[in-house]
Amino acid sequence: MSTKRWWIMVTLGLLLMAAACGPAATPTAAPTSAPAAQATKAPVATTAPGAVQGVGLIKGPFEGEAKTLNGAGATFPAALYSKWFNEYEKVTGVKVNYQSIGSGGGIKSIQDATVDFGATDGAMSDEQLKAAKNGDVLHIPMALGAVVPTYNVPEAKSSLKFTSDTLAGIFLGTITKWNDAKLVADNPDLKAVDKDIVVVHRSDGSGTSYIWTDYLTTVSADWKSKVGRGTSVNWPVGLGGKGNEGVAGEVKQNPYAIGYVELIYALQNKLGVGDVKNKSGKFVTPNLDSVSAAAASLSDSMPADLRASIVDAPGDKVYPVSGFTWLLVYQKQTDKAKAIALTRLMWWAMHDAQKFNTDLGYAPLPDTLVKKAELKILSITVDNAPAFPGK
Amino acid sequence: MSQAQAAPPATVSATTAPRFRGRGITGDTIFENGVLLLALVAVLLIVGIVGLLFTDARAAIGRYGFAFLSDSVWDPVFEKFGAAAFIFGTVVTSLIALLIATPIALGASIYLSDYAPDWLREPLAFLIELLAAIPSIIYGLWGFFVFAPFMRTSVERFLKDLLTPIPGLNAFVEGPPIGKDILVAGLILAIMILPTILSIARQVLRAVPQAQREGMLALGATKWEMIQKAVLPSARAGVLAAALLGLARALGETMAVTLVIGNSSTKISASLFTPGYTIASVIANQFTEADKEIYFSAIVELALVLMLVAIVMNVLARALIGRVNRGAKGARA
Numbered sequence: 001m002s003t004k005r006w007w008i009m010v011t012l013g014l015l016l017m018a019a020a021c022g023p024a025a026t027p028t029a030a031p032t033s034a035p036a037a038q039a040t041k042a043p044v045a046t047t048a049p050g051a052v053q054g055v056g057l058i059k060g061p062f063e064g065e066a067k068t069l070n071g072a073g074a075t076f077p078a079a080l081y082s083k084w085f086n087e088y089e090k091v092t093g094v095k096v097n098y099q100s101i102g103s104g105g106g107i108k109s110i111q112d113a114t115v116d117f118g119a120t121d122g123a124m125s126d127e128q129l130k131a132a133k134n135g136d137v138l139h140i141p142m143a144l145g146a147v148v149p150t151y152n153v154p155e156a157k158s159s160l161k162f163t164s165d166t167l168a169g170i171f172l173g174t175i176t177k178w179n180d181a182k183l184v185a186d187n188p189d190l191k192a193v194d195k196d197i198v199v200v201h202r203s204d205g206s207g208t209s210y211i212w213t214d215y216l217t218t219v220s221a222d223w224k225s226k227v228g229r230g231t232s233v234n235w236p237v238g239l240g241g242k243g244n245e246g247v248a249g250e251v252k253q254n255p256y257a258i259g260y261v262e263l264i265y266a267l268q269n270k271l272g273v274g275d276v277k278n279k280s281g282k283f284v285t286p287n288l289d290s291v292s293a294a295a296a297s298l299s300d301s302m303p304a305d306l307r308a309s310i311v312d313a314p315g316d317k318v319y320p321v322s323g324f325t326w327l328l329v330y331q332k333q334t335d336k337a338k339a340i341a342l343t344r345l346m347w348w349a350m351h352d353a354q355k356f357n358t359d360l361g362y363a364p365l366p367d368t369l370v371k372k373a374e375l376k377i378l379s380i381t382v383d384n385a386p387a388f389p390g391k
Numbered sequence: 392m393s394q395a396q397a398a399p400p401a402t403v404s405a406t407t408a409p410r411f412r413g414r415g416i417t418g419d420t421i422f423e424n425g426v427l428l429l430a431l432v433a434v435l436l437i438v439g440i441v442g443l444l445f446t447d448a449r450a451a452i453g454r455y456g457f458a459f460l461s462d463s464v465w466d467p468v469f470e471k472f473g474a475a476a477f478i479f480g481t482v483v484t485s486l487i488a489l490l491i492a493t494p495i496a497l498g499a500s501i502y503l504s505d506y507a508p509d510w511l512r513e514p515l516a517f518l519i520e521l522l523a524a525i526p527s528i529i530y531g532l533w534g535f536f537v538f539a540p541f542m543r544t545s546v547e548r549f550l551k552d553l554l555t556p557i558p559g560l561n562a563f564v565e566g567p568p569i570g571k572d573i574l575v576a577g578l579i580l581a582i583m584i585l586p587t588i589l590s591i592a593r594q595v596l597r598a599v600p601q602a603q604r605e606g607m608l609a610l611g612a613t614k615w616e617m618i619q620k621a622v623l624p625s626a627r628a629g630v631l632a633a634a635l636l637g638l639a640r641a642l643g644e645t646m647a648v649t650l651v652i653g654n655s656s657t658k659i660s661a662s663l664f665t666p667g668y669t670i671a672s673v674i675a676n677q678f679t680e681a682d683k684e685i686y687f688s689a690i691v692e693l694a695l696v697l698m699l700v701a702i703v704m705n706v707l708a709r710a711l712i713g714r715v716n717r718g719a720k721g722a723r724a
Contacts, residue, residue, distance in 0.1 A: 009431065104680035128682065196567055203654030203672075205467075205680020228468035231680045239571055239666050240654025242676060253540055254569060 057391060058348040061092045065344060066337040072099040073106020073119025076207040077143055077325045080360050084353045094341050103207045103231055110137060110328045116338055118328035121207020122231055123307035136331040138376050139306050140346055141324045144295050144363040146263040147211045148286045149274040152251050153178060155193050156272055161186040163277040168220035170197055170258060173237035178256060200250040200259030203240025205232040211323035212260045215311040264361025278320040279312050288363040290319035296366040306372060332381055339380065339387035346377050448692035450685055459692060465656050472689040474696050476656040480573065480667035481700060484648065485641040487577025488584055493634045496588035504596040505618055523586035531650035534579045539651050543570025547664060565662040571653035574663035579647055584637035591636060595629030596622060628712050635708040642701050645671040670697040
């Protein structure tokens with residue numbers, strides 16, 4: 001090929017590449033408007049709480065609301081949201097699309113404002129909040145879940161009892177056998193079980209892992225310094241299973257294994273579920289009541305932005321490894337129709353949808369918390385006026 | 392004058408071929424430039440992909456440098472990222488798969504091309520090649536529910552009892568047999584790349600001229616000697632190329648591997664019973680939940696590393712094929 005032809009082709013190629021690669025440089029979070037108001041400021045309550053009634057308020061479609069909403073985020077509540085949005089469409093005709101791509105994806109999506117709402121099991125950190133494009137992001141709690149230790153020990157005749165020490169020890173790798181003295185102290189049945197513990201954790205990043213590691217970080221200084229909390233961590237020991245189903249499957253298949261899953265997965269797979277000792281020293285069986293108790297006991301001391309962790313909550317009946325799942329929305333909305341639809345959806349979810357929670361293994365929000373969340377919804381504005389139409 | 396007429400152009404290449412000026416753009420020119428453009432599109436795609444990966448990985452490359460390749464700690468919470476354990480897992484599982492699948496595929500293809508009766512050849516080949524049609528997630532599920540427990544209860548226990556007394560080899564079977572480890576992942580990969588290597592090897596063996604075979608037999612060789620001396624030498628390069636293709640598939644396989652490899656990056660050890668992690672599995676597992684910029688960047692850098700590993704293994708394999716080819720040519724000359 002002639003030199004001239006060669007140069008023409010090369011130039012064309014470079015031009016194409018430049019055109020393609022030009023705007024591709026991902027803008028790494030340069031906040032254009034530094035949100036001066038942090039999310040921790042008290043919300044602006046436009047109406048007194050209780051003036052707007054709760055359940056049964058949203059009865060049908062509203063003139064001027066958007067007909068579709070898009071959300072993305074956590075897989076932990078995916079089954080619940082699926083049911084909710086199905087029912088919501090029957091009530092108001094608004095179609096809500098939810099993609100369960102993971103809490104990290106949900107946070108990223110709301111930061112980039114590519115969705116109307118995000119969903120996450122791990123609250124956003126301060127630096128993540130700063131990176132949000134359109135200003136302040138509100139965390140609205142939607143449901144509660146429990147993460148339970150599940151095990152496969154044939155000799156266990158009744159539920160095994162775990163304490164924060166034993167759980168941290170097992171997952172750190174310092175307790176390696178089922179007949180370790182610390183485990184036998186609470187479970188005499190284990191004295192005869194001279195077997196290695198097979199630890200199973202999540203291989204994929206997940207909100208369930210976040211809640212579990214949050215608990216271990218809170219109760220064990222060793223864990224805090226060596227591992228920390230996060231949706232993905234550097235697990236000191238153990239196999240990784242993909243998803244709750246992966247962990248449950250591994251535990252089922254490997255005798256003498258222990259892992260952690262959401263409550264509903266343990267119940268559905270008929271696996272052994274352990275009791276965990278709570279802050280008040282009582283061994284509590286994980287179920288929906290003990291999870292709700294965790295939220296209720298902390299709802300008075302909740303931070304104003306509701307980004308609370310409820311692990312290791314005080315109280316006799318509290319199950320210590322509980323967590324929220326939140327919806328993430330911008331406080332200052334830009335699209336009026338969407339803002340109306342969004343606030344109505346959240347109001348309905350907070351009041352009317354809670355009745356669907358228990359069947360799917362999630363605990364409903366306690367009333368005190370619902371009141372606080374209502375204020376948050378009422379503080380959402382569009383065009384400098386409250387977005388929630390009140391019905 | 393005779394000198395002026397000496398030495399006609401030695402070759403008529405595209406650059407020296409006479410150009411027909413004054414005829415405008417012919418169909419030939421359009422076609423030539425069209426296919427050139429298509430070829431360039433492929434090149435542009437690769438360059439574009441690598442370019443995009445580099446852009447997204449820039450933050451991690453800047454922060455970790457070459458330590459990324461030698462460090463084996465992957466800690467998203469304290470932001471320490473090192474890919475050594477994953478590189479080890481990827482390379483080892485692929486090598487195990489290759490070492491097991493190639494002899495089996497070669498043996499099967501020799502049988503199919505030289506020993507099998509006519510009525511058996513096609514059905515048997517069809518069945519083996521059907522393995523390639525099975526989606527990899529099915530292999531993953533089968534591995535998770537059937538193969539891994541089987542390995543745990545029988546084969547691994549047997550291997551452990553067999554090899555533990557032997558001083559050098561017992562390093563390979565240290566640790567409790569759980570059934571989710573590098574060995575099982577390697578075996579599943581072997582099953583998956585077997586049909587790839589087999590189908591190409593079969594074609595290569597078939598391409599050896601019948602005259603070679605008959606000549607060897609005429610010289611008094613037995614059937615096995617005929618295969619060993621007349622068929623295999625010619626087919627060597629092709630079989631190696633087939634193995635290379637199998638290797639390429641093994642390196643990138645994600646779903647089947649992540650379900651049986653144990654997904655644990657805690658240690659690099661010689662033991663085959665250690666749960667491991669491959670680069671593709673890490674990316675698939677952690678990509679969606681990468682909530683920090685540096686975490687996301689580290690994962691994209693992993694993708695770059697995988698490309699690098701694939702390129703390096705490709706280059707090495709090609710060098711091997713080249714050497715083997717030269718050796719074969721030398722032997723014939």
